[in-house]
Amino acid sequence: MNQVINDVIDSLSAVILEKPEQIKLAICSLLCRGHLLIEDLPGMGKTTLSHSLADVLGLNYRRVQFTSDLLPSDITGTSIFNREQQSFEFHPGPVFTQVLLADEINRASPKTQSALLESMEEHQVTIDGESHKLPSPFFVIATQNPQHQSGTYPLPESQLDRFFMRISLGYPSEAAEAQLIHQAGIPRASVKTQQVIDSDALLKFQQKIPLITLSDAVVSYILRLITYTRSSGMFSDPLSPRASIALASASRAYAFINGRDFVIPDDVQAVFTSVCAHRLGVTSTNEAQLKLQIFDNVPVH
Amino acid sequence: MSSKFPVWYYSTSVFVWLISLILIDDFGVGFTGLVSVLMLWQTIRIFTTPTILSVRFINVVTLLGAVTTASLIGLKNSVNVFVALMLIASLLKQIHATKANQFTQICILNFFTYPCLFLFTQSLFAALLVLCMLAVNLAIMLNLEQNLKLKPALKVSIKGLIIVLPVAAFLVVFLPKLPAFWQLPQPQKEAKTGLSENVDPFDIVSLSQSEELVFRATFENEQIEGPYYWRAIIHDEFDGKRWKISEYQRTNMKPPPLDEGEHATIIAQPSHIPWLYGLSYSYSNNPKLNSNVFGTVYLKSLTSKPIEYSIMVSDFSPESTLKPWYYQRNVKIPKGFNPKTTQLAQTWAMSSSNTSEFIEKMRLYFLNNQFIYTLTPTPSQSDNRVDEFLFNTQNGFCGHYASAAAFLLRSANIPARLVSGYLGGEQNKNQGYYSVYQYDAHAWVEYFTPGVGWQRLDPTAWIAPERMTGSLSQLAQLSNEFQQGLGYSLIAFSNWHSINWVRLKLEELDYQWTRVVINFDRDKQSKLFKNWFGKYGTLWAGIISLLIFAILSVILFFLVNYIRRASPPIELAYYNDIVRYLNRDSHSGSVRQNIQELTQLFPENEKVLWQFYALFEKSQYQQKPLSKTELKKLKTLYRQIKKKG
Numbered sequence: 007m008n009q010v011i012n013d014v015i016d017s018l019s020a021v022i023l024e025k026p027e028q029i030k031l032a033i034c035s036l037l038c039r040g041h042l043l044i045e046d047l048p049g050m051g052k053t054t055l056s057h058s059l060a061d062v063l064g065l066n067y068r069r070v071q072f073t074s075d076l077l078p079s080d081i082t083g084t085s086i087f088n089r090e091q092q093s094f095e096f097h098p099g100p101v102f103t104q105v106l107l108a109d110e111i112n113r114a115s116p117k118t119q120s121a122l123l124e125s126m127e128e129h130q131v132t133i134d135g136e137s138h139k140l141p142s143p144f145f146v147i148a149t150q151n152p153q154h155q156s157g158t159y160p161l162p163e164s165q166l167d168r169f170f171m172r173i174s175l176g177y178p179s180e181a182a183e184a185q186l187i188h189q190a191g192i193p194r195a196s197v198k199t200q201q202v203i204d205s206d207a208l209l210k211f212q213q214k215i216p217l218i219t220l221s222d223a224v225v226s227y228i229l230r231l232i233t234y235t236r237s238s239g240m241f242s243d244p245l246s247p248r249a250s251i252a253l254a255s256a257s258r259a260y261a262f263i264n265g266r267d268f269v270i271p272d273d274v275q276a277v278f279t280s281v282c283a284h285r286l287g288v289t290s291t292n293e294a295q296l297k298l299q300i301f302d303n304v305p306v307h
Numbered sequence: 308m309s310s311k312f313p314v315w316y317y318s319t320s321v322f323v324w325l326i327s328l329i330l331i332d333d334f335g336v337g338f339t340g341l342v343s344v345l346m347l348w349q350t351i352r353i354f355t356t357p358t359i360l361s362v363r364f365i366n367v368v369t370l371l372g373a374v375t376t377a378s379l380i381g382l383k384n385s386v387n388v389f390v391a392l393m394l395i396a397s398l399l400k401q402i403h404a405t406k407a408n409q410f411t412q413i414c415i416l417n418f419f420t421y422p423c424l425f426l427f428t429q430s431l432f433a434a435l436l437v438l439c440m441l442a443v444n445l446a447i448m449l450n451l452e453q454n455l456k457l458k459p460a461l462k463v464s465i466k467g468l469i470i471v472l473p474v475a476a477f478l479v480v481f482l483p484k485l486p487a488f489w490q491l492p493q494p495q496k497e498a499k500t501g502l503s504e505n506v507d508p509f510d511i512v513s514l515s516q517s518e519e520l521v522f523r524a525t526f527e528n529e530q531i532e533g534p535y536y537w538r539a540i541i542h543d544e545f546d547g548k549r550w551k552i553s554e555y556q557r558t559n560m561k562p563p564p565l566d567e568g569e570h571a572t573i574i575a576q577p578s579h580i581p582w583l584y585g586l587s588y589s590y591s592n593n594p595k596l597n598s599n600v601f602g603t604v605y606l607k608s609l610t611s612k613p614i615e616y617s618i619m620v621s622d623f624s625p626e627s628t629l630k631p632w633y634y635q636r637n638v639k640i641p642k643g644f645n646p647k648t649t650q651l652a653q654t655w656a657m658s659s660s661n662t663s664e665f666i667e668k669m670r671l672y673f674l675n676n677q678f679i680y681t682l683t684p685t686p687s688q689s690d691n692r693v694d695e696f697l698f699n700t701q702n703g704f705c706g707h708y709a710s711a712a713a714f715l716l717r718s719a720n721i722p723a724r725l726v727s728g729y730l731g732g733e734q735n736k737n738q739g740y741y742s743v744y745q746y747d748a749h750a751w752v753e754y755f756t757p758g759v760g761w762q763r764l765d766p767t768a769w770i771a772p773e774r775m776t777g778s779l780s781q782l783a784q785l786s787n788e789f790q791q792g793l794g795y796s797l798i799a800f801s802n803w804h805s806i807n808w809v810r811l812k813l814e815e816l817d818y819q820w821t822r823v824v825i826n827f828d829r830d831k832q833s834k835l836f837k838n839w840f841g842k843y844g845t846l847w848a849g850i851i852s853l854l855i856f857a858i859l860s861v862i863l864f865f866l867v868n869y870i871r872r873a874s875p876p877i878e879l880a881y882y883n884d885i886v887r888y889l890n891r892d893s894h895s896g897s898v899r900q901n902i903q904e905l906t907q908l909f910p911e912n913e914k915v916l917w918q919f920y921a922l923f924e925k926s927q928y929q930q931k932p933l934s935k936t937e938l939k940k941l942k943t944l945y946r947q948i949k950k951k952g
Contacts (some may be wrong), residue, residue, distance in 0.1 A: 180549050207431065208843070219926060219928070219929055219930055221928045221929065221930040223927045223928065224928060267922075267929075268928045268929045268930070269926065269928065270897065270898075270899060270928045271897040271898065271928075272897045272900070273897075275897060298385060301896070306896065306897045307875070307879055307883070307898070307927075
């Protein structure tokens with residue numbers, strides 16, 4: 007396993023107990039410059055994960071709580087007239103950060119949602135005809151609650167597609183929860199995870215991902231998986247080419263995390279549901295079933 | 308051979324021994340004995356733990372083997388020596404072989420050794436035998452290469468040979484029959500049976516009866532009626548003891564070509580003498596044959612292959628007189644031999660007015676004096692053999708009677724000559740051809756009457772008239788004597804109906820084989836092409852065969868490409884095989900997961916399985932083609948996994 011990445015995972019594991027797979031996937035998403043959607047009930051550690059990630063990677067971090075009356079400018083920022091200088095001055099919104107936690111993204115109006123998604127895609131914000139570059143790396147972690155959907159604006163499929171991965175943390179094990187109880191009450195600052203790498207190192211890692219070998223055998227496996235979603239007739243929204251590209255690069259990143267410079271089908275399988283389930287319109291509770299069905303029907307070779 | 312080879316590899320040495328046994332007539336008993344001894348040594352090495360022989364010992368044995376072989380066969384006969392050396396080399400190599408690649412060498416050598424049998428015989432039996440041997444040889448190679456067991460290996464090799472057969476047939480039919488650029492010297496056959504150019508019947512104790520085939524004949528239309536006297540050699544010179552061929556016969560005096568007459572087609576088995584077979588006055592247009600004024604045909608050069616030729620047959624043309632010098636030749640008998648016979652002939656001549664009266668006297672003499680026809684006559688070494696035969700022993704076979712009759716005729720100044728050939732033949736009812744065997748050999752007399760020409764006279768017919776009507780094998784009176792001479796062969800049981808039926812069927816098959824396959828030469832090819840494609844048959848055949856060849860190669864090219872594309876890489880094939888073989892349930896799941904599962908199922912295989920996986924990963928996921936040694940290793944790992952599983 008890559009030593010540095012290993013350290014990152016270790017220090018994250020100290021906070022998010024017994025969820026190495028989810029941690030890996032989150033890092034995976036980060037290495038691919040992709041945005042992460044965490045779908046979980048409240049109080050499962052979504053926020054903890056996201057700000058710990060930012061801490062470990064030495065990125066600055068902001069959090070926006072989405073509500074129905076949130077306006078696009080509340081995220082992107084606004085131009086305000088400066089009387090002294092007799093000109094409009096741009097006041098950047100919370101989106102100008104390296105890690106943005108968009109909490110309960112489905113509570114905001116579609117207009118606000120799309121403003122955020124636009125900036126996610128373009129890595130820039132345009133206000134009054136002027137473009138403002140977002141910092142790099144830029145990484146959005148959005149959360150949403152799968153239940154209690156009343157008064158929400160669920161993200162349409164086309165918007166969901168912008169998220170590189172969707173993960174859910176799930177309930178912790180008993181032992182892990184016991185440990186959590188013991189730690190509870192300790193001030194947050196002392197739990198704060200140590201920075202392991204800086205943003206430059208992260209950028210370097212990101213550049214390495216496309217160099218991971220993706221053999222013909224694995225490419226054809228990916229193609230078989232994608233084709234299966236299209237031809238089996240079981241999915242109303244089969245996977246798009248963007249999904250196959252995402253699957254490939256996620257597999258590469260996963261291989262990189264595991265210290266290999268080539269992808270094996272296991273990598274593809276590991277990242278498959280995270281990358282594809284939300285694009286296929288499968289809820290996070292049905293992910294296990296999806297995995298079973300697709301892997302059973304698509305031969306590895 | 309080391310005991311680690313399967314026992315059925317031993318068949319290779321059995322085959323070599325079998326070949327030496329078949330060729331015992333050509334190589335001699337000594338060589339077969341040598342092969343048998345070596346095979347015995349081989350057997351001992353197989354059933355005991357063999358030691359690895361030292362190089363020095365091997366060299367000494369090889370040298371000894373070569374020298375012994377050469378001295379047993381004799382260096383004069385180069386073809387025989389080299390074939391024998393090859394057999395011995397194959398056998399010696401098998402004795403010391405302990406490694407797989409050594410046996411591979413033997414198998415490759417055997418692809419040349421086994422077909423050497425064709426130098427000596429081209430019968431259907433030999434062809435089938437060599438085919439079987441090659442099948443086993445291929446099976447051994449498959450076992451060496453792919454570790455297949457005897458049965459599947461044999462199945463694969465036989466399948467391969469069967470697939471190849473139509474291709475071979477196609478090549479035989481369509482490949483242009485070019486004249487050979489060079490030729491092996493013919494293996495020299497020892498004259499064990501058959502006619503000889505010098506006849507001295509009185510020297511023979513017991514006539515050896517061989518059931519060896521001499522020739523087969525078919526008539527274009529059944530105009531010619533029996534009895535069939537197949538003339539082969541004309542003995543027109545008598546030296547007091549033996550009847551010989553005069554030099555005059557081989558001179559290049561071309562007889563006038565025959566335009567009319569009956570046609571007969573003959574397939575003659577190879578023989579040690581050039582003389583071929585005809586009926587009364589025969590003439591042939593075959594470019595390989597010469598015809599002479601005696602009405603016999605002979606080969607320009609000896610071959611080891613059966614030869615097919617057609618002859619035109621007619622009666623001798625009436626001649627009023629013989630040329631004086633030729634008359635002298637045909638009445639010439641050396642002075643001082645057989646005085647009693649000469650006297651007898653002269654008394655008869657005195658009292659008869661023409662030749663037929665003389666012959667009638669001769670006939671009565673034979674009939675009245677209780678002459679006996681026997682295959683085991685009383686031998687005679689005296690200078691006056693004919694005297695002894697006519698006045699004392701009074702028993703003998705055709706040679707004795709013909710020789711005596713010719714001597715009597717010549718003594719009375721009647722031109723006469725001895726003819727040896729064959730009488731009769733066995734007719735195949737289905738195909739209508741006649742088979743003539745060595746035991747049908749016969750001798751008779753031809754004498755000259757002015758105004759009539761040459762006429763046939765068979766004195767044996769007076770004594771044993773049954774001899775005229777059929778083959779010797781059907782002669783009940785002589786069957787005891789005859790069968791003793793034959794020993795144990797199928798024809799000795801010809802009284803048994805079912806065995807005789809089998810014999811006749813085999814005989815028929817061999818006839819077709821010789822006619823259709825062995826004698827398919829340039830003439831027959833062009834005739835066939837003309838039949839198929841018309842006047843410019845050969846040209847069309849060439850074009851069509853080239854076209855077929857081109858189309859086939861194009862198809863093959865694409866087929867190979869297709870197969871190569873369609874078939875998974877060998878690593879994948881191994882992997883699939885392992886998973887299918889060891890763990891039927893796991894068809895989903897990645898390679899790594901499946902290997903993981905297998906290590907739990909077969910913990911003793913864990914290391915090997917992970918080694919296999921590492922190589923698999925390298926080729927399939929790291930996109931690095933495996934080197935030859937790595938592929939080899941993958942194969943051995945695959946075998947290990949399968950064996951333990």
